[in-house]
Amino acid sequence: MGSKLTPQEFEVSKITNNLIKKSPVVWFLWKKKYNWPVEFVSDNVETVFGYTKDDFMSEKVMYSEIIHPDDIQRVQKEVISQSKTGTSSIIHEPYRIITKTGEIKWLNDITLIRRNKNNEITHYEGIVIDIIEQYNREKSLKESERKYKVLSEQFRLMSDNIPDLVWSKDLDGNFTFVNKAVCEKLLIAKDTQEPIGKKDMYFAIRQRKLYPDRKDWHTFGEVCINSDEVVLKTKKPQRFDEYGNVKGKFMFLDVYKAPIFDNTGKIIGTVGHGRIVTKEKEAEKQLQKQNKEYEILNKKYIAQNKELEIAKEKAEESNRLKSAFLANMSHEIRTPMNSILGFAQLLKDPSLEPESKNQFIDIINNSANHLLNLINDIIDISKIDANQMNVIENECKLNEFLFEIYQFFHSEVSRKKGQLKIVFKKGLADGNDVIKTDITRLRQILINLMGNAVKFTHEGLIEVKYILTKDKQLLFSIKDTGIGIHKKDLTVIFERFRQSEEASTRKYGGTGLGLAISKACVELLDGKIWVESQHKKGSTFYFTIPYKKGTTPKLEKKITIDKSVDLFEGKTILVVEDDIHSTLLLEIILKPTKATILNAKDGFEAIEVCKKNTNIHIILMDVQLPKLDGLKTAKEVKKILPHVPIISQTANAMHQDKQKSLDAGCVDYITKPINKKELLQKIAKYML
Ligand code: ADP
Numbered sequence: 001m002g003s004k005l006t007p008q009e010f011e012v013s014k015i016t017n018n019l020i021k022k023s024p025v026v027w028f029l030w031k032k033k034y035n036w037p038v039e040f041v042s043d044n045v046e047t048v049f050g051y052t053k054d055d056f057m058s059e060k061v062m063y064s065e066i067i068h069p070d071d072i073q074r075v076q077k078e079v080i081s082q083s084k085t086g087t088s089s090i091i092h093e094p095y096r097i098i099t100k101t102g103e104i105k106w107l108n109d110i111t112l113i114r115r116n117k118n119n120e121i122t123h124y125e126g127i128v129i130d131i132i133e134q135y136n137r138e139k140s141l142k143e144s145e146r147k148y149k150v151l152s153e154q155f156r157l158m159s160d161n162i163p164d165l166v167w168s169k170d171l172d173g174n175f176t177f178v179n180k181a182v183c184e185k186l187l188i189a190k191d192t193q194e195p196i197g198k199k200d201m202y203f204a205i206r207q208r209k210l211y212p213d214r215k216d217w218h219t220f221g222e223v224c225i226n227s228d229e230v231v232l233k234t235k236k237p238q239r240f241d242e243y244g245n246v247k248g249k250f251m252f253l254d255v256y257k258a259p260i261f262d263n264t265g266k267i268i269g270t271v272g273h274g275r276i277v278t279k280e281k282e283a284e285k286q287l288q289k290q291n292k293e294y295e296i297l298n299k300k301y302i303a304q305n306k307e308l309e310i311a312k313e314k315a316e317e318s319n320r321l322k323s324a325f326l327a328n329m330s331h332e333i334r335t336p337m338n339s340i341l342g343f344a345q346l347l348k349d350p351s352l353e354p355e356s357k358n359q360f361i362d363i364i365n366n367s368a369n370h371l372l373n374l375i376n377d378i379i380d381i382s383k384i385d386a387n388q389m390n391v392i393e394n395e396c397k398l399n400e401f402l403f404e405i406y407q408f409f410h411s412e413v414s415r416k417k418g419q420l421k422i423v424f425k426k427g428l429a430d431g432n433d434v435i436k437t438d439i440t441r442l443r444q445i446l447i448n449l450m451g452n453a454v455k456f457t458h459e460g461l462i463e464v465k466y467i468l469t470k471d472k473q474l475l476f477s478i479k480d481t482g483i484g485i486h487k488k489d490l491t492v493i494f495e496r497f498r499q500s501e502e503a504s505t506r507k508y509g510g511t512g513l514g515l516a517i518s519k520a521c522v523e524l525l526d527g528k529i530w531v532e533s534q535h536k537k538g539s540t541f542y543f544t545i546p547y548k549k550g551t552t553p554k555l556e557k558k559i560t561i562d563k564s565v566d567l568f569e570g571k572t573i574l575v576v577e578d579d580i581h582s583t584l585l586l587e588i589i590l591k592p593t594k595a596t597i598l599n600a601k602d603g604f605e606a607i608e609v610c611k612k613n614t615n616i617h618i619i620l621m622d623v624q625l626p627k628l629d630g631l632k633t634a635k636e637v638k639k640i641l642p643h644v645p646i647i648s649q650t651a652n653a654m655h656q657d658k659q660k661s662l663d664a665g666c667v668d669y670i671t672k673p674i675n676k677k678e679l680l681q682k683i684a685k686y687m688l
Contacts (some may be wrong), residue, residue, distance in 0.1 A: 024048060024130040028063070032121045035062035039123065048107075048130045050100025068096035068104060079111070083121060088113055090124070094131055106135045160192070165253070165274035168260065173199045173228050176269060185276065186220065186246060186253075204244070211248050220244035220251075231257045231270050242274070252281040321497040321512075328511050332374055335509075336367030343367075372673065377513045380444075381496060384520045391438045391524055395550035398433040398466070398474075399426045405443065406464060409450050419459035427467040427474070434550040435474070441521040442545070445529075448514040449478040449541045455508055457482030460538070472547045473527070479540040485533040494519045494529070518543070567680065568595035571617040571687060575599050576606040576633065577649075578626055582672070586620065589676050603628025603636070610640045618687040621666065623650040623657070631664035638665040645686040649674065 026049070027042035038056035046052050055061045067075055075095050082090040090111040096104050111126035159166045159179035165186055168177040175195040183189040187203035195203065204219035211217055220242060227240040237258035244251060253274040260269045343360040346352070352360075383389045406424040413422045426433070446464075453462045460481025469475050485493060489500035496516035515529075522529040525545045533539035573595045577583045583599060590597055598613060600606035603625050610616060619637065623630035634646050648661040648669040661669040667686050670679055 022047070024133075026128045026130075028124075028126045028128060030063055030124040030126070032123060035064045036124070038063055048099075048105065048128070049097065050103070055100075066097045066099075068098060071095035075109075079124070083113060090126075094135070106131050156192075163276070165276075166272070167195075168269055168271045169228060170269040171232065171267065175200070182274075185251075186274070188247065207246060211245075214245075214248060217245035217248060217250075220246070220253075227255065227257055228270050231259050232267060235259050235267060250278065251276060252278045318497075325497040325511060328509075329374075332509060332511055333371065336370045339367040340364050340371075368673070374511065377511065377517060380517045380520075381513055384517070389441075389520060389524050391441070393436050393548075394439050395434055395436050396439045397430075398428060398435050399430050400433075401439060401443075402426070402446070402464070402466070405446050405450065409454055409462075413454055413462070420454075420457060420462065421460075422454075422462040422464070425463065425465035427465065436548040436550040437545060438525060441525060445518045445521050445543060446476070446478075448518045449543075452514060452541075453478050453480040453482065453539075455510070456480065457538070468547055469544070473544040474547045475542060475544050477540055477542050479538065481538040484535040484537050484539055485531065486535050490531055490533060493531070565592050566594045568593040568617075568683065568687065570594075572596040572598060572613065572615055573683070573687075574606065574609060574613070574616045574619040576601075576603070576619060576625065576630065577622045578602060578624075579622070582622070582649075582674075585674065586679075589674070589679060593680070602626050603630065603633030606633050607636050607640065610637050610644075614641065616641060616644050618683055619644060619646045620683075621646050621648050623648050623661070631660060631666075634661075634664040634666055647682055647686065 023044055024047075026045050027040075028038060028045075029040040030036040031039050037059045038061075041053050041056050043053060045056060049056075049066065051061050051066070056063070064072060064076070075092060078092050079090055090109075090113065092109040092111065094106050094108050096106055098104055108129040108131045109126055111124050113121055114123040114125055116122050156179075160181075162179070163181060165182045166177075166179040167175055167182050170176050174197050178187070178189070178192055178195045180192060183192055183195065187195055187200065188207060189195045189203060200220065208217075208219045227238070227242065230240075231238055237256065240255045240257065242253045242255045254277045255272060255274045257270050257272045259267050260271055262268050343363050347357065347360055347364075380389075402424060406422065410422050413420050450462070450464060457480040461479075462481075463477075463479040465479075466474055466476045485500045489498075492498045493500055493512075494515050497512040498516075499510065499512045519529050522543045522545065527543055527545040529541070529543040531539055531541050568590070573590060575583060575586050575590075575597055577586065577599070578601050587597055595617075598609055598616065600609045604627055606619075606621070606625075607628075610619075619634075619641075621630045621634050621637075625633060628636075630648060634648065637644070637646065645667040646665060648664075648666045649672060650657050650661070650669060651672045658669050668682055670682055
C-alpha cells in the first residue's frame with residue numbers, strides 16, 4: 001500500500017469511504033483463532049455494532065462474544081462444518097448480535113475462507129449486513145400475511161354462515177369473492193371457488209338452459225338494470241331491487257352495492273350484499289292488494305253510506321208525505337162524511353120541501369161516491385204494493401168506451417163550470433176501433449187523468465184524444481188549460497202522495513194517489529205515462545198502451561130497465577145476508593119488483609131454505625157469512641138447486657174474488673155498495 005493516491009483515486013476513495021460509512025454492509029477480516037479476533041474491519045463498523053473499529057482491532061471486543069448466546073453455537077457449527085468440506089465460503093443463516101448499546105440486530109453474513117499455500121485456513125473474510133430493516137419488513141409482511149389469513153378465514157367463516165348473499169366483483173363484473181349463500185341460492189355453483197373469475201350471466205344462462213320450455217321465467221340479470229354499471233358510474237353505494245327465477249322459482253333480492261377503491265382512490269370493483277325478500281315482497285304485494293281491496297271496500301261503504309243517507313232522507317220524506325197524506329185523508333174522509341151525516345140528519349125533518357130533499361139526497365150520494373173512490377184508490381195502492389194488480393183483457397169498442405167516459409165528464413163540466421169545454425177526438429174510425437185491453441184499468445187511468453183535468457182547470461178547454469202511432473201504440477192525451485205544474489214537480493207528481501205546490505193544491509183536495517195508480521196501471525198494460533206542462537198555462541198528460549186489434553166484442557145481453565115496478569112479479573128471490581141493513585136495502589130495492597123475497601142469515605139457514613123451497617128463481621149470496629161462508633154455501637146450494645143462478649155480493653173489490661165466486665158455481669158477482677140499476681140488470685139478465 002505505500003504508494004500515494006492520485007487526486008482522482010483519492011476522490012473515489014473518499015466517496016467509497018463515505019458510502020461504506022453509511023452502508024449497512026460491514027467488511028470483517030477475522031483471524032482463525034478462538035473467539036474470532038478481528039484483524040481488520042471497515043470503518044462503518046460502529047454504525048452497525050456500536051463498537052469502534054479500534055474496539056475490535058485491539059481485541060477488546062471479540063467477535064464471537066457479541067453474537068447472541070442463542071445463536072453462537074449454531075454459527076460456530078456452520079463455520080466448523082462448512083470449513084471441513086473444503087469450500088471457499090460459508091453461508092450462514094441470519095444470526096443475532098448484541099450491539100454496544102445492548103440492541104439486538106439480525107445480520108446476514110457471507111464469509112469467505114482464506115487459506116495459505118498449504119491449504120490451511122488462516123483467516124475468515126466476511127461481509128456482514130444489518131438486515132434489521134429487511135427482517136422487519138419481512139416480519140411485518142409475514143405478520144400482515146398471517147393477519148390477512150386469519151381475517152380472510154374469519155370473513156369466510158362469517159360470510160358462509162349467514163343467510164344473506166355477499167360477493168365482490170372486479171371492474172369487468174367477474175366475481176372475486178362469493179359466499180356460500182351466493183353459490184347455493186343464486187348461482188347454483190358447486191362451491192365458492194367456481195364463480196371466481198366468472199360473470200353472473202354465465203350462471204344465469206346455465207340455469208336458463210335447464211328450463212327451456214318455461215319462457216315466462218327470466219333469470220337474474222335478464223330484466224333488471226345492470227346495477228354494477230350504475231355503481232361504477234356513480235361511484236356511490238346504492239340499493240336495488242333485483243329479481244329473477246332460480247331453479248324455476250321466482251326470487252326477489254334486496255341488494256346493496258358499493259364501489260371498491262384502492263389506496264390511490266381508483267375504482268377497482270364492487271361489493272354487494274343481497275337479502276332474499278321474496279316472501280316479504282309477496283306479503284307486501286298481498287298487503288297492497290288488500291289495501292286496494294280495502295280501498296274498494298271503503299269506497300263501497302262510502303257509497304253504501306250515501307245510499308243509506310239517501311234512503312234515510314227518502315224514509316224521512318216518505319214519513320213527511322205519509323203525515324201529509326194522513327192529514328189529507330182525514331180531510332178527504334171527514335168532508336164527505338160531514339155532508340152524509342149532516343144532510344141525513346136534515347132529511348129527518350118532515351116539513352122538508354121535496355126539492356130540498358132531492359138536493360140533500362144528491363149531496364149524500366155524491367159524498368158517498370167520493371168516499372168510495374177514495375177507498376178504491378187506497379185498495380188499488382195496496383194491490384200495487386202486494387203485486388196483485390192483474391191484467392184481464394177484454395175486447396172493447398174504444399170509441400164507444402171513451403165516449404161514455406167523455407159524456408160523464410161532459411155533463412159534470414157543463415154542470416159545474418160554464419166557462420169550461422171538453423172535447424173528444426177519436427183516432428180510429430168506428431168499426432175499426434175494436435181493441436183488446438184491460439178496460440177496467442184503462443177506464444181507471446182515463447177517469448183519473450180526466451178527473452184531474454176537470455179539477456185543476458177553471459176555464460178554457462179540455463181535449464181528450466188518442467191516435468194510433470207508427471210503432472203500433474195507442475197514444476192518449478188529455479190536454480187542459482188549467483193551473484199547470486211547476487217544472488220541478490213534473491216527475492214527482494207520479495210518486496204516491498205527491499202533489500204539486502202542496503199548499504195551494506190543498507184547496508183542490510185529493511190524496512196524491514191518482515197519478516201513482518195511473519202510472520202503475522199504464523205500466524201494467526205495458527205502456528208509458530208522462531206529462532208536459534207550463535205553470536199557469538195548462539198541462540197535457542200522455543200515456544201509451546200497445547195496440548192490440550180485437551174482433552167484434554160479444555154482444556152482452558143488455559137489458560134496459562126503465563122502471564122496476566112489477567119487474568119480477570111471480571119470481572122468488574132468496575137473499576142470503578147477515579147484515580140487517582144490507583138485507584133491508586135489498587128488500588127496499590126489490591119490493592117494487594113484486595118478487596117474493598126469502599131471507600137467510602147464514603149458510604146453514606140458506607141450505608135449509610133451499611131444501612124447503614124448490615121454486616126459488618135466483619139467489620143473492622153474500623160472500624162473507626158467519627158459520628159457513630157464502631162460497632161454501634153456494635157449492636152446497638148448487639147440489640140442491642143446480643139450475644138456480646147465484647149472484648154473489650162482495651165488499652171486496654179484488655179480481656180474484658170474482659173468479660172465486662165463479663169457481664164456487666155463481667153466475668156473476670156484484671160489489672158493495674150495491675148499485676140499484678146494476679143489481680136489477682144482473683137479476684134480470686140471469687132470471688128472466
Ligand atoms: P190528487 O189529484 O188526488 O192530488 P194525483 O196523483 O191525481 O192526486 O195528482 C197529483 C198532483 O199532480 C195533484 O195534486 C196536482 O198537484 C198535480 N196534477 C195532476 N193533474 C194535474 C193537472 N191536470 N193540472 C195541474 N196539476 C195536476
